[in-house]
Structures are given as C-alpha cells and as structure tokens.
Amino acid sequence: MNRRPQKVNDLVLRNFITSIGVCFLITVFMAVMFGFDLEDQIFENQVSMKADELSESVQLDSEVKQTVSGLEMEYFQGTKGMPDWLASQIKPDWKAGEYEVFGGEHGHYHLAVRGNNEAKQYLIFNARPYVRSTKQVWGFVILIALLGALMLLVSIFFVRRMTKKLSTPIEKMAAAVTSHIPLEPATLGLSNGLVEIEVLAKAIADKDRHIENLMQRERQFNRDVSHELRTPLAVAVGAAEIIEKDGYKSSAFTRLESSLGSMRLLTEGILWLGREPDNTRCNAWKSGQYAIEANEHLLRDDKVEIDISGNRDVDIPVPEAVAQVIIGNLFRNAIGYTNEGTVSLSISERSVSIEDTGVGFDASPNDGAGFGIGLSLVKRLSSHFGMKIAVAAREEGGTTVTISW
Known part of the structure; x- marks a missing residue:
C-alpha cells in the first residue's frame, strides 16, 4: 500500500x-x-x-x-x-x-x-x-494543561514560521522545475533564504544548464549529421531511380535499393531526434503499408507471408516520417529474423503490433544482424514522442513488438 x-x-x-x-x-x-x-x-x-x-x-x-x-x-x-x-x-x-x-x-x-x-x-x-x-488534583492538572496549551500555541507559531521558510523555497523550486523555468536563486527569491536551500538551488541550476548544453550539442550534432547525409543520399537515390527506369535490375541493385531505403529512414529518424515533438499525427495503416512495400524485396522466396490487419482509421501521434522510421525498422527486423511463416502488422486503437514466427531476436544466428542502431533509434524516437515499446517472445516461437501510446 x-x-x-x-x-x-x-x-x-x-x-x-x-x-x-x-x-x-x-x-x-x-x-x-x-x-x-x-x-x-x-x-x-x-x-x-x-x-x-x-x-x-x-x-x-x-x-x-x-x-x-x-x-x-x-x-x-x-x-x-x-x-x-x-x-x-x-x-x-x-x-x-x-x-x-x-x-x-x-x-x-x-x-x-x-x-x-x-x-x-x-x-x-x-x-x-x-x-x-x-x-484539587484536577485543578492542578487543568492549570498545567492551560500553561502547556499556551506554550504549545507559541511553539506552533514559531514552528510554522520555521517550516514555511523551509518549505516555500522547495515549493518554488518544484514549480520552476515543473514549468521549465530557469532555476536561478535570484529569480525565485531564494537569495535571502536558508543557505542550504540556496546552495541546493544553485547546484540544480548548474546541473540543468549542463544537461541542457549536452542536449543542445546532441541536437545540433544530429541536425548536422542528418543534413550532411541527406545530400549524398538524395543523389544516390536519384541515380538508383534512373538506373531502374533504364530497366536494369539485379540482386546487387536490389541490395543497393534496400540499403538506400534504410539510410533514408535512419537519416529521417536522427533528424527528428533534434526537433521538439509537436501535435502532428499520421495514419498508422498508411505507414504500415509503406513499410511493407519498402521491405517486400527482403522476403526469402515464398516461405514468408505478410499480413496487415486492424483499424484503418487509427492515427499514430507522430509525424509520417517518424512513423515510417519506427514501423519500417521493426518490420525489416521481423523479416530478417523469419525464414518461414508469417510477419503480421496489427493496428488497434492505441497501439501497433508487429508479430513474426521467426527464431526471435535473441536467438538470431546472424552476427551484427540484430536490432543494433535500428532498435536504438526506435526506442529513442518512441520515448521522444511519449510512446512505449514492448518486446515479448511468443510461446509458439517468434517475437511480438508493440508500440503503444
């Protein structure tokens, strides 16, 4: 309790x-x-x-x-x-x-x-x-009680005065942290308060500045890397489209096309990590279909079937590019771990689930073919936009990954 x-x-x-x-x-x-x-x-x-x-x-x-x-x-x-x-x-x-x-x-x-x-x-x-x-004894007790009550009232006055000096700065600090106001002792009126409270406020303010600087540097780095990658990536994608129009198609070209798609999703994901979340939403069914179409070439012969089901009108609370990054990465990993059986995408009112009948992520025999940066990116994007990710093994074999909001 x-x-x-x-x-x-x-x-x-x-x-x-x-x-x-x-x-x-x-x-x-x-x-x-x-x-x-x-x-x-x-x-x-x-x-x-x-x-x-x-x-x-x-x-x-x-x-x-x-x-x-x-x-x-x-x-x-x-x-x-x-x-x-x-x-x-x-x-x-x-x-x-x-x-x-x-x-x-x-x-x-x-x-x-x-x-x-x-x-x-x-x-x-x-x-x-x-x-x-x-x-007479009761009279004596009553007299002592009256004196005790008087002393208690005086003591309560000074105790409340003391605790107010202690609690008011803490409440101001909590309100400032909650509302993301800079925690400066002078701004919050803590300069003339208790020394320990002022020291604590300064320490938290310094820590906040340090964390904000680290986050700002990370956002800037993500933006710089993403922008630097987008230009050569756009050139490579354009060249691949020209080659495809010329009718050239081979296994090497297919792998190149898949790698370019993965790089595009990775770049988009990193770029969104450097931005503040907004209230943009997109259709989960449309993002799921895009993920299926973008990764169909990874299927091994005809031993793996792809299925999508659920509510077609559900919106996922992220921009479309982010939804494609999240669902695309998870779908690609599910296909990579499934040699035969099914990979299904299920959409409900507040979640998207990807289920496969493969060997499971932890049992994969392919070195370096795990979630890697893909899972890390999915986790960070989900957390960035206030969503939760859960990975669970299926009793009959395979894995279920659920994104909920």
Missing part, C-alpha cells in the same frame, strides 16, 4: 504536536506523583521528628494514649490502647522507623515506631484531611 505524500509543514507540525503531547502527559504524571510523594515525605518527617521528641521526654503507662498538639497526632505506649482496626494493621516485628497504614474509611495514617520490643512507642497521624483532594 502506497503512502500518501506529505508536506513539510504537515510532517513537522504533526510530529511536533505529538512529541509535545507525549511530553506533557509524562510531565503531568510525574508532577502529580511527585506532589503526592512530597506530601508523604513531609508528613513522615513531621511524625518522625515528633516521635523522637516524645520518646525522649515522655513516659506513658501501657494502654494509655495521648493526643499530641500540632497536626493532631496520637501517641501510644504499646498497642492495647489503640482501636482494634489500627492494632490489627500493626505487625509485632516492626522495628523502629516510619510506616504507612491505610485504614480505609478510618483514614490514611503515617506511623512512627520507637523503642524496643518490651516498650514500643507509636505516634500516629491521620494525613487524609491534609492530603490534596481529587478536585
């Missing part, structure tokens, strides 16, 4: 709020726990100090209790004077020290034990009236 793309603002803000929320919950929990623990420590220290004082200065008879001033503590000599519920909570083996006794509905007590086993002294203090109530 693909994840939806995220904006920098949303990503940073969501993670920031999540982290702040988690930290706030942890802080509130720790504060509440610390508050209760601090109360217990204070009560325990008060009881401990008073117990030490009384154990040194006061001597009481067994089973007698005394109310101690201050935090309303009670002092016992032994456990007989205690209420039954409290005496049952005290273990005989408790040594001198401080303990907590939870008396349920009777209260929450802090207990200090002094003396030895023969004359143990107990000072108890009911801390429940002095412990923070649930209402």
Whole structure:
C-alpha cells in the first residue's frame, strides 16, 4: 500500500504536536506523583521528628494514649490502647522507623515506631484531611494543561514560521522545475533564504544548464549529421531511380535499393531526434503499408507471408516520417529474423503490433544482424514522442513488438 505524500509543514507540525503531547502527559504524571510523594515525605518527617521528641521526654503507662498538639497526632505506649482496626494493621516485628497504614474509611495514617520490643512507642497521624483532594488534583492538572496549551500555541507559531521558510523555497523550486523555468536563486527569491536551500538551488541550476548544453550539442550534432547525409543520399537515390527506369535490375541493385531505403529512414529518424515533438499525427495503416512495400524485396522466396490487419482509421501521434522510421525498422527486423511463416502488422486503437514466427531476436544466428542502431533509434524516437515499446517472445516461437501510446 502506497503512502500518501506529505508536506513539510504537515510532517513537522504533526510530529511536533505529538512529541509535545507525549511530553506533557509524562510531565503531568510525574508532577502529580511527585506532589503526592512530597506530601508523604513531609508528613513522615513531621511524625518522625515528633516521635523522637516524645520518646525522649515522655513516659506513658501501657494502654494509655495521648493526643499530641500540632497536626493532631496520637501517641501510644504499646498497642492495647489503640482501636482494634489500627492494632490489627500493626505487625509485632516492626522495628523502629516510619510506616504507612491505610485504614480505609478510618483514614490514611503515617506511623512512627520507637523503642524496643518490651516498650514500643507509636505516634500516629491521620494525613487524609491534609492530603490534596481529587478536585484539587484536577485543578492542578487543568492549570498545567492551560500553561502547556499556551506554550504549545507559541511553539506552533514559531514552528510554522520555521517550516514555511523551509518549505516555500522547495515549493518554488518544484514549480520552476515543473514549468521549465530557469532555476536561478535570484529569480525565485531564494537569495535571502536558508543557505542550504540556496546552495541546493544553485547546484540544480548548474546541473540543468549542463544537461541542457549536452542536449543542445546532441541536437545540433544530429541536425548536422542528418543534413550532411541527406545530400549524398538524395543523389544516390536519384541515380538508383534512373538506373531502374533504364530497366536494369539485379540482386546487387536490389541490395543497393534496400540499403538506400534504410539510410533514408535512419537519416529521417536522427533528424527528428533534434526537433521538439509537436501535435502532428499520421495514419498508422498508411505507414504500415509503406513499410511493407519498402521491405517486400527482403522476403526469402515464398516461405514468408505478410499480413496487415486492424483499424484503418487509427492515427499514430507522430509525424509520417517518424512513423515510417519506427514501423519500417521493426518490420525489416521481423523479416530478417523469419525464414518461414508469417510477419503480421496489427493496428488497434492505441497501439501497433508487429508479430513474426521467426527464431526471435535473441536467438538470431546472424552476427551484427540484430536490432543494433535500428532498435536504438526506435526506442529513442518512441520515448521522444511519449510512446512505449514492448518486446515479448511468443510461446509458439517468434517475437511480438508493440508500440503503444
């Protein structure tokens, strides 16, 4: 399952709020726990100090209790004077020290034990009236929440301001790249932004210029080569036509005529690689018929049949010369790999397929007779005009090449 793309603002803000929320919950929990623990420590220290004082200065008879001033503590000599519920909570083996006794509905007590086993002294203090109530705890939590919300709003303001400084230049760069605008920091207003963004924009701009220079050089080279080849090629084709009119026909002449046709297609293809694609379209059926007629002389005796089928009204989104280059190259290769059987051209609404019953391109025994520059040219022209090419082996033998758009 693909994840939806995220904006920098949303990503940073969501993670920031999540982290702040988690930290706030942890802080509130720790504060509440610390508050209760601090109360217990204070009560325990008060009881401990008073117990030490009384154990040194006061001597009481067994089973007698005394109310101690201050935090309303009670002092016992032994456990007989205690209420039954409290005496049952005290273990005989408790040594001198401080303990907590939870008396349920009777209260929450802090207990200090002094003396030895023969004359143990107990000072108890009911801390429940002095412990923070649930209402007070919630009031404390709400106060912390309000302070946290205020700090969160302030933090979100500065975080959004920070992420905007980061995301806005990136969005400008993406828009410039998409619309093919020169990616110059000064033009996009990035000169006074983040140093890293400005460096990135300059690096991409330099890379774009380098790529554009390479492409321009390649286009210029393609144009120069094509124009240089067209003149001698036109002379050679004219001479061949004159010889044909004179009635001269031989196998050597046939090979010459085929080679001139291949050179013409190659030259036209290279020339179109140096031009920007336009919206020109041509009839696929007409281009297919031309490819068949131009390559019929390559058939080996009568063992290979040629067939064309499909929709006669389909237009292929390329100029006619390009369609002839693409279909012609593929058709010529199909014939070259087929010793017997059929080579068929099928035209559908959004594709042109050439299918043969030959040995397949990868299994060809002819060195140097593969697609070579023909396939490379077909691939580059298809990509140049936004079309796709797919080559697949047939189960019963042979190959299917499909150009789709």
